[in-house]
Amino acid sequence: MIDLHFWPTPNGLKIKLFLEETGLPYRPVLVDIGRGEQFRPEFLAISPNNRIPAIVDHDPAGGGAPLSLFESGAILLYLAEKTGRFLPRDVRGRALTLEWLFWQVGGLGPMAGQNGHFTRYAPEKIPYAIERYTKETNRLYGVLDRQLAHGEYIAGDYSIADMACYPWIVPHEAHGQRLEDFPRLKRWFDTIHDRPATLRTYIDVQPSYQRPITDEARKVLFGQTATSHRSP
Numbered sequence: 001m002i003d004l005h006f007w008p009t010p011n012g013l014k015i016k017l018f019l020e021e022t023g024l025p026y027r028p029v030l031v032d033i034g035r036g037e038q039f040r041p042e043f044l045a046i047s048p049n050n051r052i053p054a055i056v057d058h059d060p061a062g063g064g065a066p067l068s069l070f071e072s073g074a075i076l077l078y079l080a081e082k083t084g085r086f087l088p089r090d091v092r093g094r095a096l097t098l099e100w101l102f103w104q105v106g107g108l109g110p111m112a113g114q115n116g117h118f119t120r121y122a123p124e125k126i127p128y129a130i131e132r133y134t135k136e137t138n139r140l141y142g143v144l145d146r147q148l149a150h151g152e153y154i155a156g157d158y159s160i161a162d163m164a165c166y167p168w169i170v171p172h173e174a175h176g177q178r179l180e181d182f183p184r185l186k187r188w189f190d191t192i193h194d195r196p197a198t199l200r201t202y203i204d205v206q207p208s209y210q211r212p213i214t215d216e217a218r219k220v221l222f223g224q225t226a227t228s229h230r231s232p
Contacts, residue, residue, distance in 0.1 A: 002026040005043060006053040007033050008205045010167035011072040011109065015053045017163045018076060020197040022083050034217035046070065073105040076160040086159045093156055100154050100161035104168065111136045112168050115175045121218060134176045141182050148184035166192045
């Protein structure tokens with residue numbers, strides 16, 4: 001059994017997507033980040049960066065004590081290696097898949113995240129920031145669209161690279177993007193959208209960017225420093 005500590009953000013949903021695809025038994029543990037539950041000592045014990053998602057695998061390979069992981073890219077890689085699925089075993093295929101997984105973790109996610117922050121969550125609209133991150137998100141969509149000229153999925157067969165990227169494309173309208181401007185990306189998006197595991201992942205889920213934000217939640221999410229939740 002795997003405990004999935006998450007909130008329905010793109011990073012949280014990418015792990016849920018993998019678990020639904022593979023059928024691994026898991027128990028969802030909601031961590032309400034707007035209420036500061038990510039700072040609880042029991043969560044910090046498995047995710048010291050106080051970010052979701054995190055997992056606890058109660059049946060790790062080789063046995064032994066439960067194994068905890070944080071950081072969505074590391075979790076996807078771990079689960080792919082645990083199951084032997086959605087990560088090619090040949091050197092070139094594995095390298096290509098990891099290349100695009102890290103592209104999402106280091107590029108698409110942070111840039112689209114800043115786009116969403118300044119467009120939807122910032123208490124004041126800063127035109128320069130909105131334009132900067134909207135344009136960068138658009139550039140990254142173009143990069144992905146060009147890559148998809150090589151095949152149906154990002155790195156050959158459907159893989160953890162696709163699972164990492166898809167939840168970050170879901171809020172394209174909120175991020176000021178039109179999928180019609182990226183025909184190969186739209187074809188890929190529609191294909192993944194219709195997969196049974198994707199439908200199960202998103203059923204009865206209100207993505208985080210659709211939820212209204214209060215001043216209190218904004219302070220919890222965006223007003224932290226190194227000493228804000230320091231343990232005694």
